[in-house]
Amino acid sequence: MTATAAQPQTPAATTASGARTDEAANVITGARERIDTLDDRIIGLIQERMAVSAVIQETRIASGGRRVNLSREMEVLGHYRDALGKPGTTLAMTLLELCRGRI
Numbered sequence: 001m002t003a004t005a006a007q008p009q010t011p012a013a014t015t016a017s018g019a020r021t022d023e024a025a026n027v028i029t030g031a032r033e034r035i036d037t038l039d040d041r042i043i044g045l046i047q048e049r050m051a052v053s054a055v056i057q058e059t060r061i062a063s064g065g066r067r068v069n070l071s072r073e074m075e076v077l078g079h080y081r082d083a084l085g086k087p088g089t090t091l092a093m094t095l096l097e098l099c100r101g102r103i
Contacts, residue, residue: 014084017029017032019031032066046095046098049095050098050099051098053100054099057100067100068100073096076095076096077092077093079092080092080095092102
């Protein structure tokens with residue numbers, strides 16, 4: 001009797017989404033579409049926040065105040081941190097950076 005060499009095991013084929021079944025691929029594709037829609041809404045809200053922030057800054061400067069209100073920024077940082085944990089602080093810092101310097 002001769003021994004036969006074992007065939008190497010190959011991983012199951014994966015779809016473009018990285019899933020190994022059509023059902024999983026459909027779920028992933030649908031969820032990614034939902035994420036893309038949410039991202040578009042988030043971007044729109046950030047742009048709206050930037051516009052509102054610009055109005056506040058213009059009004060504050062026109063009345064003799066400073067462009068940035070540090071105590072308000074600390075409130076925003078705390079709000080995001082409380083809601084989202086430490087990564088929320090990073091997110092808030094990014095939002096504040098986007099919103100404070102367009103004037």
